Amino acid sequence: SAVISQKPSRDICQRGTSLTIQCQVDSQVTMMFWYRQQPGQSLTLIATANQGSEATYESGFVIDKFPISRPNLTFSTLTVSNMSPEDSSIYLCSVGRTGSADTQYFGPGTRLTVL
């Protein structure tokens, strides 16, 4: 298993500002994922971040809005840029390995409110 922590756990931000969310894993992992859960909606994959390569973004998500860093095998950041109230969501990072969807582990999430 993997233990994942996220910072901050929650934040309230003003529109037009940016927030960087940190994800720390207690072991080295190749694949890290960032998800968003808007109020009343499902978990939606934003991007996959593999160490040593650029993040791969899902349809509807772009790097300018959600830049991701993956400097090493235990850490990643997601920035929510130029925020609007529609960005109010829970953001979760997760880790997994290819071929094992049932061993994907999630962090506790960051609850973001944009005023």
Next chain:
Amino acid sequence: DQQVKQNSPSLSVQEGRISILNCDYTNSMFDYFLWYKKYPAEGPTFLISISSIKDKNEDGRFTVFLNKSAKHLSLHIVPSQPGDSAVYFCAATPNRDDKIIFGKGTRLHILP
């Protein structure tokens, strides 16, 4: 366009009785299905999965049933316990290497 649908936002069940959580999907390419459980302020944790070659998978009190022709799966918890109160997410993927598509979740309340 929701590919994985959980049409019941919440469900209340008496302790000791059976809890049945339902899930429907629209993508016939889905081949692997999962259930995750989420407590408040925690991330989802994997609960049980089923491959499309099976119609039932059991793990202790938890059983998942898959009806491919109806594109429907269900999670049965029996007997239900207070610690089962949580949000349950149904999820699906075309194969175990692919991204996972989640439903909106069903909040289960186990009543004393």
